[in-house]
Amino acid sequence: MDIKFTEEQQLIRKSARQFLMDKCPSSLLREMVEGTKGYSDELWRQMAELGWMALIFPEEFGGTGGNFMELILLLEEMGRACLPGPFFSTVVLGGLTILEAGTKQQKQELLPKIAKGELIATLAITESESDYDPSSITVTAKAKGESFIVHGTKLFVPNAHVADYLLCVARTEKGKDPEDGITLFVIDGKAEGIKYTLLNTMAKDKQYEIFFNKVRVPKENVLGELNKGWGLLKKILQKAALAKCAEMVGGGQQVLDMAVSYAKKRVQFGKPIGSFQAIQHHCSNMLVDLDGCRWVTYKGAWMIDEDIPYEKEVSIAKAWCNDAFRRIVALGHQVIGGVGYCEDHDMPLYFRMGRMAEITFGDSDFHREIVAKQLFSAG
């Protein structure tokens, strides 16, 4: 048993926190969220210089060979700052998938660019009748000569408008098992026949509808095995779910910090409200929830790094973090009162972020079902 972070890990966390505190004040955050692009080139460049985009990739592909725990710590700080932008979609959704399943050539071509911050990527899975369910995937890819023709509509694709490459999940064959016959493709974001429509979410986090109108994709752009994409995707989705947990841990910490510091300062009835037990219990409950989120997330990261089967534990983490983060934000609002309901306060940013995080890569019902399946398959 050992819950200490390595010096390297502590450094990552500390420097990320410092950097985001200095470079990403709430004013810039709001500018990015309101803007059409959704992030700042300057900030992106500086993040790349710090090696953030390179962190998780092996040295042979231009990375620095960090482990998943280190990525989690970095994402935690991003969540704490409520940082918008395509880091998650590029590194976690794009980069890790390519690293996991790409051919040597695909990796050599794409990963060094991602690591340098020169390439933006995203992943298109969700559709109108399916969040993460293989049987309802309707986007098709049909082989035609040396290409596939991709056709159909994807929804809620983050940062698609700025993506150089879209990883797209499509049905290439109809098998008995809905998980069979699904393939991943790397598609050039500027390919002919792609139409992007912005979806206005409550977090303004630049989610897009993508309509692929018979888009021609070269055969060598298949990522991983033909027709065997779902297994790969499941793995990626679990990692992405845990990465989302890390953002919620950071966001939860920030909300708790805001609530506690407000409770110390705000005086009503002649006393700081933090002296009332109702408020103390709110803050304590937030901490209980947060600590649960934090350690269950770290445990998941440790399992991923140690290559211990992690499906159940990651689903436990995501189900717990979804619900706990919702409670943390609600209690934060309660403690901070009317002031925290105003848009010029930071609380609404975390409220909005939470609504997106709790659904992305599986809501609690979805993950509880995975846990249930594991429970029954064990018996």
Place this chain on the structure above:
Amino acid sequence: MNFNLTSTPEEEKFRQEVSDFLDKELTDEIRRQYAIDKGLGPEGRAFALKLGAKGWLGLGWPKEYGGSDGSIIHDFILVQEFARHEVHIPNEVARFMSGPTILHHGSEEMKREFLPRIARGEIEFGLGYTEPPAGSDLLAMQMVAVEKEDCYLITGQKTFNTESHYADYHWLAAKTDLNAPKHESISLFVVDQRSPGITITPIWTLGGERTNEVFYDDVRVPKNRLVGEKNRGFYYMIEALNYERLMMSQTERLVPILNRIIEYTRQTRRNGKLMTEDPLVRNKLAQMAIEIEVSKCLEYRAFAMLFEGRSPDYESGISKLFISELYQRLAYTGMEILGFFGRLDEDSKWVPLRGEISRLCRMSVVYTIGGGTSEIIRNLTATRGLGLPRN
């Protein structure tokens, strides 16, 4: 016992009349204005005047002040029908907060000046209690009204005064005695909201509504605009609370929202099946129906006490508490059922139910804060309802 909303043929006839009227008069535009812009467009205002002409905005008030000599059961039936039709009573602060207090404590002159106009649906008041240092602890307010020979001179700052940017009058609480015990130092005033020396600046909220900061700089207020007795304001505020709570939030409002979520599940396939076939979805919807029924019972119980002349104490408090928390649970249930689509704003492609669930989710955050926080209500429930010692 009788849990029906109406218990005499006359009451039922009245309910039916209100219902028919709303069925006939309500257009999408009026609904929209009352849901989002406080009923301020020309259609919303015309609707308010029509209600006034019906005599429905002064139901429980004496005829001589523009009322209809009805009873509060009529008020209750009216608000329930409005809730069922998903509109707000126009000029709610004037009708349910300022008006009744003027009726009970205002001078004859004040009653004649204001009540008939409220009953006709012509004027709205902005609620002016909260200040930066005085939220839950209203007695900590610092705005000062100094009595001069011919007027009060008022200086200070209010915050979160939601109606002030469009209201005709400000229903203002200010300190009129700096030496007396706090609860005997506050007075209520009716201030012309456009008086010289008043500055109003907007505050925008998570729910998208506007509220305001209101600054007073030596604002002259005529003496006859003092409500009732000087330094009795805090008592008036407390006394009015039960009635206000019951008139300004109804469980019935949740019913059509739940119905639309149910309808959505009837028409939507998710992950390979119709949503109504999903046991998790059914369970969530059933839970909401259960909670709505409980909430309605708590609300009717509190109103029945008021109606019988027994002043509800913690009972109206827990009704407000329950409804406000239930709103949040309903919003989250809706979000869970609508999934990604529930996160879309009203103007987005693919948005279901015109974005109402996402809006409700944001707006309901404040329901457990405004009008008495859940913590304060629980404190009062413990001490007054259960007799636990105060700390």
